Amino acid sequence: MSANVRIPTILRTYTGGAAEVTAEGSTLAEVIADLEENHAGISARILDDTGKLRRFVNVYVNDDDVRFADGLGTAIKDGASVSIIPAVAGGC
Numbered sequence: 001m002s003a004n005v006r007i008p009t010i011l012r013t014y015t016g017g018a019a020e021v022t023a024e025g026s027t028l029a030e031v032i033a034d035l036e037e038n039h040a041g042i043s044a045r046i047l048d049d050t051g052k053l054r055r056f057v058n059v060y061v062n063d064d065d066v067r068f069a070d071g072l073g074t075a076i077k078d079g080a081s082v083s084i085i086p087a088v089a090g091g092c
Helices: 028-038
Strands: 002-006 020-024 057-061 080-086
Touching: 002 028, 020 028
Parallel strands: 002 080
Antiparallel strands: 002 020, 057 080
């Protein structure tokens, strides 16, 4: 399965500035592994040291938050859209 992955500005240094790339995989974990294979270092920004999604990184598959689906096991259908969105925090 091939997915279109939207890359946030902060991670575009890993994709040569590309805002969207394609990645292969039938699950989100496989898509992230394929991203790492083609854009070395990017998975460390998405996954923590235990291999889980980082707490402050939100990932959506076709606009559905994977935390409310199967997480890294979320199925990826051909042509799916995957969005990686770092959480924004701050305030006064």
